[in-house]
Amino acid sequence: MRPVWSGSLTLGLVTVPVRLYSAVEDHTVHFRQFQRGTSDRIRYRRVNERTGDEVDYADVVKGYELDDGEYVLVEPEELDEIAPGRSKALEVESFADLGDVDPMFFDKTYWLAPAKEEFEKPYALLLTAMAKTDKAGVAKFVLRGREYLALVRAGEGVMLLNTLHFAADLRDPAKELPELPGRAGARGKELDMAVNLIDAMSAEWRPGDYRDTYTDRVHELIDAKSEGRTVTPAEEPAEPTKVVDLFEALQRSVQNGKSGKKKRPAAKSKRAKKPDLGDLSKAELDELAREREVKGRSKMNRAALEKALKAS
Numbered sequence: 001m002r003p004v005w006s007g008s009l010t011l012g013l014v015t016v017p018v019r020l021y022s023a024v025e026d027h028t029v030h031f032r033q034f035q036r037g038t039s040d041r042i043r044y045r046r047v048n049e050r051t052g053d054e055v056d057y058a059d060v061v062k063g064y065e066l067d068d069g070e071y072v073l074v075e076p077e078e079l080d081e082i083a084p085g086r087s088k089a090l091e092v093e094s095f096a097d098l099g100d101v102d103p104m105f106f107d108k109t110y111w112l113a114p115a116k117e118e119f120e121k122p123y124a125l126l127l128t129a130m131a132k133t134d135k136a137g138v139a140k141f142v143l144r145g146r147e148y149l150a151l152v153r154a155g156e157g158v159m160l161l162n163t164l165h166f167a168a169d170l171r172d173p174a175k176e177l178p179e180l181p182g183r184a185g186a187r188g189k190e191l192d193m194a195v196n197l198i199d200a201m202s203a204e205w206r207p208g209d210y211r212d213t214y215t216d217r218v219h220e221l222i223d224a225k226s227e228g229r230t231v232t233p234a235e236e237p238a239e240p241t242k243v244v245d246l247f248e249a250l251q252r253s254v255q256n257g258k259s260g261k262k263k264r265p266a267a268k269s270k271r272a273k274k275p276d277l278g279d280l281s282k283a284e285l286d287e288l289a290r291e292r293e294v295k296g297r298s299k300m301n302r303a304a305l306e307k308a309l310k311a312s
Helices: 076-082 117-133 188-201 213-226 243-273 282-291 302-311
Strands: 005-011 014-022 062-065 071-074 089-097 106-114 135-143 146-154 159-164
Touching: 005 135, 014 117, 071 076, 089 146, 106 117, 117 135, 117 146, 117 159, 188 243, 282 302
Parallel strands: 005 089
Antiparallel strands: 005 014, 014 106, 062 071, 089 135, 106 159, 135 146, 146 159
16 A cells, blocks of 8 residues: 655654555445447546647646735745755644534544654554553644644554544534524424433444445446446435424334344344355455454454454
């Protein structure tokens, strides 16, 4: 895997050369564009709007529009020159409790690994210290011409880096929404029943229990069309609950939530016995490897995980 960024992690007077790797894999189905009724591909090109000629990527510069309609042109090298630390420094400015950071600030997740084997000792020291204190380092760095706020924290055998939105990037709902829906209020019995519903549906966070079913349906559609079959349409969304039926709907939901929770352990024990590894997602394989305490699982790809689980 190729790193997306390389530089130095700095904590006080300790500096460790590191590399940043994407920890998230995109499973979205990507389509090409065609003109309807033909097999002709549609392509986008960089075209000079005055001459109509295609422009080579190397000849493209950025332009910022001023209030009078004129543009200030900026070369890519000029942006690199003004980047703090020349885009190579990841300096921890302070530490914070992870629970104090609102999830609204989180953006993307990366792995942060030592650049070379010789730097593993100071890296491991910082990793262990962060895990022991349960703190996350607040830092800033420049990636692809943009400065990011980030959290550096301990993961399972590796540091994790989460890019964050700056406070100025987040919109204020009181300013953007004409009327905040939360101001409608709630009555006593309905509120109690809603709290009971949340309690009835509460369960241990198991990310492997969830998968992208829409992408699965897209693959089914593609397979069916390639074989000349049709796919059964999905069910229509539920009708909005009428205000007069709200209490009754909450009451039935509580009962359904309680019965649903009783079924969860059975599904878990079935998977724990002898699951068909080929049917499990990468996240489910990771979780199963964690349950069986497979060593080195954090660095394994899907094939290696399946092989290790079959041997366990």
